[in-house]
Amino acid sequence: MFEGRPDRDAEVVFLGRSNVGKSTLMRELTGHDFTTGRKPGVTRSPNHFDWAPESFMFTDLPGFGFMKGVPESQREQIKTDVVRYVESNADDILAGVLVVDGKSVIDIIDRHSGPDEVPHDVEMFYFLDDIDVPAIVAVNKMDKVDDRDERLDDLCDRLGLYPPWQQWQETIAPISAKRGSIGPLKEALRTHFHDAKRDDLLKFVS
Numbered sequence: 001m002f003e004g005r006p007d008r009d010a011e012v013v014f015l016g017r018s019n020v021g022k023s024t025l026m027r028e029l030t031g032h033d034f035t036t037g038r039k040p041g042v043t044r045s046p047n048h049f050d051w052a053p054e055s056f057m058f059t060d061l062p063g064f065g066f067m068k069g070v071p072e073s074q075r076e077q078i079k080t081d082v083v084r085y086v087e088s089n090a091d092d093i094l095a096g097v098l099v100v101d102g103k104s105v106i107d108i109i110d111r112h113s114g115p116d117e118v119p120h121d122v123e124m125f126y127f128l129d130d131i132d133v134p135a136i137v138a139v140n141k142m143d144k145v146d147d148r149d150e151r152l153d154d155l156c157d158r159l160g161l162y163p164p165w166q167q168w169q170e171t172i173a174p175i176s177a178k179r180g181s182i183g184p185l186k187e188a189l190r191t192h193f194h195d196a197k198r199d200d201l202l203k204f205v206s
């Protein structure tokens with residue numbers, strides 16, 4: 001289990017497979033340089049970025065799923081820890097941002113869908129729903145995607161959301177963290193902060 005969580009009563013968590021760009025996205029939102037890298041599995045324990053006056057923080061969680069050179073048992077442990085972290089802090093979490101790689105997410109989901117297999121991303125999306133944490137899917141690396149609308153509609157389909165994707169703007173946020181274009185995610189976060197009656201936090205995502 002992860003340790004050292006600051007005592008804050010409002011939190012946004014970033015979760016997703018390894019190497020999808022969670023740390024890059026955190027850097028874009030906070031201006032703080034978290035360790036990012038080409039090597040999957042760079043983030044091994046949560047990175048908290050917090051503001052004491054508002055008792056608010058962003059938390060970058062370790063990536064789960066396949067990581068080259070990391071044994072299966074360790075990957076499973078990371079995923080279990082991430083799930084437990086979100087579960088035990090669910091009351092404070094205003095939004096769970098599930099970050100996916102827009103270029104590969106459909107292929108990965110389809111490859112891992114079967115009679116007794118649920119892909120990690122789909123599982124996490126439903127998990128957030130189960131514990132009443134509002135989910136936002138940040139579809140990252142859109143700079144590498146050319147069939148944008150088709151890709152996003154396919155993703156909705158895989159997540160059980162009726163296409164077209166445009167009607168899910170508080171849930172589906174196409175972004176490119178590396179290019180600094182994260183407007184749709186900020187917009188979705190603003191909607192959730194407002195719904196949670198936390199307009200005092202809008203400045204963190206303006």
Ligand SMILES: Nc1nc2c(ncn2[C@@H]2O[C@H](COP(=O)(O)OP(=O)(O)OP(=O)(O)O)[C@@H](O)[C@H]2O)c(=O)[nH]1
Binds near residue numbers: 038061064176178
């Ligand atoms: N093309 C493109 N590459 C990106 C984008 N965002 C991140 N990357 C790259 O993807 C790689 C992984 O980024 P990280 O931010 O380290 O990913 P992570 O999800 O934190 O990875 P873990 O810590 O292993 O879970 C880096 O080489 C980034 O530069 C993006 O919007 N577009």
Ligand SMILES: [Mg+2]
Binds near residue numbers: 035
């Ligand atoms: Mg990381």
